[in-house]
Amino acid sequence: MTPEPTKKPIRYLSGVQSSGRLHLGNYFGAIQNHIRLQDQGECFYFIANYHALTTVQNAGELKNYTFMVAADYLALGLDPAKALLFRQSDVPEVNELAWILSTVTGMGLMERAHSYKDKVAKGIAPNLGLFYYPALMAADILIYHSDKVPVGQDQVQHIEMCRDMAGYFNNTFKKDVFKLPEAVLSEAPKVIGLTGGKMSKSDEASVIPIFGEPAEIKKKVMSIVTDSKGVAEPKDPDQNVIYLLYKLVARPEEAAEMEKGFRQGGMGYGDAKKMLLAKLEEVFGGAGREKRKKLEEKPDMVEDVLLAGAHKARKAAAQTMELVYEATGLPLSKIKKAMLDS
Numbered sequence: 001m002t003p004e005p006t007k008k009p010i011r012y013l014s015g016v017q018s019s020g021r022l023h024l025g026n027y028f029g030a031i032q033n034h035i036r037l038q039d040q041g042e043c044f045y046f047i048a049n050y051h052a053l054t055t056v057q058n059a060g061e062l063k064n065y066t067f068m069v070a071a072d073y074l075a076l077g078l079d080p081a082k083a084l085l086f087r088q089s090d091v092p093e094v095n096e097l098a099w100i101l102s103t104v105t106g107m108g109l110m111e112r113a114h115s116y117k118d119k120v121a122k123g124i125a126p127n128l129g130l131f132y133y134p135a136l137m138a139a140d141i142l143i144y145h146s147d148k149v150p151v152g153q154d155q156v157q158h159i160e161m162c163r164d165m166a167g168y169f170n171n172t173f174k175k176d177v178f179k180l181p182e183a184v185l186s187e188a189p190k191v192i193g194l195t196g197g198k199m200s201k202s203d204e205a206s207v208i209p210i211f212g213e214p215a216e217i218k219k220k221v222m223s224i225v226t227d228s229k230g231v232a233e234p235k236d237p238d239q240n241v242i243y244l245l246y247k248l249v250a251r252p253e254e255a256a257e258m259e260k261g262f263r264q265g266g267m268g269y270g271d272a273k274k275m276l277l278a279k280l281e282e283v284f285g286g287a288g289r290e291k292r293k294k295l296e297e298k299p300d301m302v303e304d305v306l307l308a309g310a311h312k313a314r315k316a317a318a319q320t321m322e323l324v325y326e327a328t329g330l331p332l333s334k335i336k337k338a339m340l341d342s
Helices: 024-037 059-076 093-102 107-111 114-121 128-142 153-173 214-222 241-249 252-264 269-284 287-296 299-328 334-341
Strands: 011-017 042-048 083-087 148-151 182-185
Touching: 011 024, 011 128, 024 042, 024 059, 024 148, 024 241, 042 059, 042 299, 059 083, 059 287, 059 299, 083 299, 093 128, 093 153, 093 299, 107 128, 107 153, 114 128, 114 153, 128 153, 148 153, 153 182, 153 299, 214 269, 241 252, 241 269, 252 269, 269 287, 287 299
Parallel strands: 011 042, 011 148, 042 083, 148 182
Antiparallel strands: none
C-alpha cells in the first residue's frame, strides 16, 4: 500500500506592536491564545516594530518596547522550542513583498480600512505608514504561507483585505503563489479599559500593564471611577469596569459570586476593587513577575531567542519570495540565492 502523505501542521501567524507596555487587553485579546496555540500547530509570532514606527518615533523607546514585548511573551509561557518569536525588522523581505502587493491593489480597498479612519478620527497624524499598514500586514501574513491568523475583532477587516491582495496577486500573475488565510478570533476580542473604552496602549490611563509593579497596579485599580451607589444598593455588573475585568482573571464561580453581590446588593465598589487587585496579583504576580525580572537581567538570552526565530522566519520568507520573483519576472539575485541556500 502507498503510505498516505504526511499532513502539514496548521501554521499560525500573529504579531504585536512594540508601541508601549503590554497590558491586560493584549494578554486576553491575543497573547493568551498565542501561548495556547503553540501546542496545536506551527506558530510564527513577530514583534511588529515596523508597524510601531507609525506612532513611536524615538529610537530608545522603540528599542526598549521591543525588548519588553519579547521578555513579556517569554515570561508568560512562550516556548522558543515550540514557537518562533522574532522581530519584524529582522525579515526585511516583508517590506519588499508589501511593495509588490501594493502594485496590484486598488486604492479603493485601502481607503475602506476602518483602522485608518478610526485613528485619524482620534487625532493621530495621518501619515502614509498608517494608510499603508494593511499592505504591510498582508505581507507579514502571506510571506510565511500562514493558514490562520489569531486577531481581535478590530483586525478582521485587515485579514479580509489580505485575502483580497493575495487574490489580486494570484490573478494578475496567473500563479497560485499565495493561499488565503483565515482569521481566528480570541475568546475575549475586546477588553474594556479603566476609562470605559477599549484598553489601548495609545491611552495610558486606560491600561493595566501585565507586569506592572504592585504599587502601580494598586493605584490604577483603586482609581477606577464608579457611580455613587452604596454597598447595599443593586448595581449592573455588565456596565461595571471592575466586574468586567475581574471576570477575565477570576474562576467562573468567583466571578459569579461578585456578579450576584452586585445584582442583589451587598457588594461595595471598594471591596470589589480589592478582590480584583488580589486576583491580578495571583495571576500575573509572584513567579511570573520574578521570571520577567530575571529576563530583564539577561538581555542576551532574549536576543538569542529573537535571532534564532528570525533565522527560521527569514528562511521561510526567502522561499516565498523565490516564488514571487518567478511569478513577477523579478530576478533572483546571487545575494537572495545565498539566503535561500544558507
